[in-house]
Amino acid sequence: MVFRFAAVLMMALFGTGTVLADTAVPDGYKNADLLKGGQMYDNWQAFTHKKPQGTNPLYPAKGTFPQQSWSCNECHGWDYKGKDGLYSTGPHATGIIGIRAAAQKTPQEVFQALTQKNHDFSPYLKEQQLWNLVKFVREGQTDFAKVKRTDGSFTGLKSVGRAKYRMLCVRCHGNTGTLIDLDPDRDGHQGLGTSIENPARVMHKILWGLPGTEMPSLLINLQLKRMDGIDILTYVETLPPEITKNTKKERKKK
Numbered sequence: 001m002v003f004r005f006a007a008v009l010m011m012a013l014f015g016t017g018t019v020l021a022d023t024a025v026p027d028g029y030k031n032a033d034l035l036k037g038g039q040m041y042d043n044w045q046a047f048t049h050k051k052p053q054g055t056n057p058l059y060p061a062k063g064t065f066p067q068q069s070w071s072c073n074e075c076h077g078w079d080y081k082g083k084d085g086l087y088s089t090g091p092h093a094t095g096i097i098g099i100r101a102a103a104q105k106t107p108q109e110v111f112q113a114l115t116q117k118n119h120d121f122s123p124y125l126k127e128q129q130l131w132n133l134v135k136f137v138r139e140g141q142t143d144f145a146k147v148k149r150t151d152g153s154f155t156g157l158k159s160v161g162r163a164k165y166r167m168l169c170v171r172c173h174g175n176t177g178t179l180i181d182l183d184p185d186r187d188g189h190q191g192l193g194t195s196i197e198n199p200a201r202v203m204h205k206i207l208w209g210l211p212g213t214e215m216p217s218l219l220i221n222l223q224l225k226r227m228d229g230i231d232i233l234t235y236v237e238t239l240p241p242e243i244t245k246n247t248k249k250e251r252k253k254k
């Protein structure tokens, strides 16, 4: 009450609403870690020891990936558009709404969405971790329409992306993106070119880094811009999909 009174008084003095807006921001939101929020959207279970059991009750019974049904991205999509985006059709389609509109909601409203019945993550995540997700929902989303055009082409510059790729990614992924096998369970050696099957997913991972690995976040750890990530994605798109020689199968034969 004292705070509110102070805010009203300040507004009266300065004729601005900004002071009131600031006091309305909860401490949890002020202290929230955007990097962690971005990585939690990818895989929040990498940040907690308490894992949910069974299939998420909100996940459709006929869904293809019940084992992923607790991941934010599985329901809301890597383009954050849910049923109105890349997951409108195909095996990942769930009919669930996106979170683009939630970016305009207040921190309290988004927090409320993450703790309401059936969509309550508080048994698994600490309060501050929930605020990290709230911060990501409000401040971290990428408008995928600015990444990929409706004609399928990417908006970045391939040549610029190549230079940035050489600077930032080659040491781990190698010149052709195949140094790390991204899917050891799959036949052949899967390079970065394969991951482009889901470009919004790749975009998210480039921008936010990979939880539990050394892969840095372009936006936070490297302090670069979204456009840098889009250039890199545009280049990565042109890398070879996989290397078939020296596969596990072949190695087993020897």
Ligand code: HEC
Pocket (backbone or CB within 6 Å): 041, 044, 056, 057, 058, 059, 069, 070, 071, 072, 073, 074, 075, 076, 096, 097, 098, 099, 101, 102, 110, 113, 114, 119, 121, 133, 137
């Ligand atoms: C099993 C699917 C599923 C998962 C996993 C899931 N959600 Fe949701 N989410 C929903 C559904 C369904 C709604 C709509 C609920 C409603 O309208 O009552 C929703 C609503 C929301 C909203 C409110 C959107 C709005 O505009 O009102 C936000 C924000 C949100 N989810 C964020 C997240 C985050 C962050 C995660 C990961 C911690 C997550 N969700 C995980 C299904 C899911």
Ligand code: HEC
Pocket (backbone or CB within 6 Å): 165, 168, 169, 170, 171, 172, 173, 180, 182, 192, 195, 202, 205, 206, 210, 213, 214, 215, 216, 218, 232, 236
């Ligand atoms: C410090 C090493 C390191 C750097 C630098 C790095 N990565 Fe990675 N990246 C990894 C590792 C390790 C994995 C595999 C993680 C796993 O699958 O366990 C990975 C995985 C990926 C994936 C696949 C993610 C998935 O799950 O589909 C993409 C895409 C990717 N990196 C792109 C990039 C790009 C682009 C850059 C440069 C901006 C980059 N990485 C920089 C280490 C790195």
